[in-house]
Amino acid sequence: MIKVGLIGYGKAGQAVAEVLRNDPRLELCWVARRTASANPETVLTTDIPIIGLNSVSLDEWLDAHPVDALVDFSKPDALFLYGEEVRKRRLILVSAISAYGEEELEYARSLGVRTRVLCSPNITVGINFLILAAKLLRSIAPFADVEILEQHFREKPEVSGTARKIAESLAIDEEQITSLRLGGIVGHHEVIFGFPYQTVRLIHDSIKREAFGTGAAFALTQLATCVPGFYTFDDLLMQKVRNQFVAA
Ligand SMILES: NC(=O)c1ccc[n+]([C@@H]2O[C@H](COP(=O)([O-])OP(=O)(O)OC[C@H]3O[C@@H](n4cnc5c(N)ncnc54)[C@H](OP(=O)(O)O)[C@@H]3O)[C@@H](O)[C@H]2O)c1
Numbered sequence: 001m002i003k004v005g006l007i008g009y010g011k012a013g014q015a016v017a018e019v020l021r022n023d024p025r026l027e028l029c030w031v032a033r034r035t036a037s038a039n040p041e042t043v044l045t046t047d048i049p050i051i052g053l054n055s056v057s058l059d060e061w062l063d064a065h066p067v068d069a070l071v072d073f074s075k076p077d078a079l080f081l082y083g084e085e086v087r088k089r090r091l092i093l094v095s096a097i098s099a100y101g102e103e104e105l106e107y108a109r110s111l112g113v114r115t116r117v118l119c120s121p122n123i124t125v126g127i128n129f130l131i132l133a134a135k136l137l138r139s140i141a142p143f144a145d146v147e148i149l150e151q152h153f154r155e156k157p158e159v160s161g162t163a164r165k166i167a168e169s170l171a172i173d174e175e176q177i178t179s180l181r182l183g184g185i186v187g188h189h190e191v192i193f194g195f196p197y198q199t200v201r202l203i204h205d206s207i208k209r210e211a212f213g214t215g216a217a218f219a220l221t222q223l224a225t226c227v228p229g230f231y232t233f234d235d236l237l238m239q240k241v242r243n244q245f246v247a248a
Pocket residue numbers: 007008009010011012013032033034035036053072073074075076077078081096097098099120121122123124212
């Protein structure tokens with residue numbers, strides 16, 4: 001069982017905590033947020049403590065509450081608060097922070113020299129699988145027309161970052177993205193391949209934030225089988241694909 005500490009207990013972190021604590025392969029040992037509450041908090045109906053990184057010595061906390069891995073759903077600067085503990089203790093790190101700059105990424109890569117580090121600005125299994133499958137089909141059929149359709153809730157002003165990432169990974173122009181804004185749609189991404197005599201549609205629909213937890217759990221269990229290094233979600237999926245074909 002992999003013992004896990006979760007950094008960040010906001011909108012995403014709370015959903016992720018639920019998934020991690022219900023996964024039999026993992027033990028969620030504690031959660032850290034920026035600020036400690038005056039009253040000791042715990043995760044929902046459990047004894048899992050919630051601490052404030054601004055009010056504990058992480059070194060002492062980790063001595064008393066050791067874990068094998070950290071999962072980060074906080075903010076970019078938190079990396080520098082716990083990074084040296086990750087390096088020293090060779091903890092597995094799964095960081096889902098979407099907005100790392102080059103400085104944070106370089107630091108995360110340096111941690112990967114001693115331990116296993118994953119940085120994934122999009123951590124859902126479904127979207128990463130969709131991108132992998134779309135890249136494969138694109139390489140098989142470079143002549144097919146490709147369009148991306150994304151649908152989100154009415155208030156979302158900008159083109160989906162995930163749709164732009166899909167376009168980039170398929171080397172197609174962002175003009176091939178069509179955006180629809182409708183009611184309360186959480187997130188719909190569709191890659192459409194138009195062949196002369198057939199059409200292929202790869203579709204992903206987001207339902208709840210818990211999907212981030214499923215991705216983090218996959219990353220933790222997959223990283224546990226890896227040698228030290230800096231990984232992307234794609235690397236972990238490709239490992240699975242390779243193992244599947246070798247086993248077949
Ligand atoms: N990769 C993905 O697919 C994906 C998906 C969703 C979210 N995310 C990322 O997850 C992060 C959180 O998103 P959210 O929507 O949950 O944000 P949020 O609701 O604002 O929650 C942020 C959480 O991080 C904590 N925090 C902030 N700075 C910290 C620090 N220096 N040390 C420790 N904890 C700190 C906050 O502590 P307090 O509670 O004390 O304020 C809060 O619990 C963002 O960086 C976002 O990019 C990634």
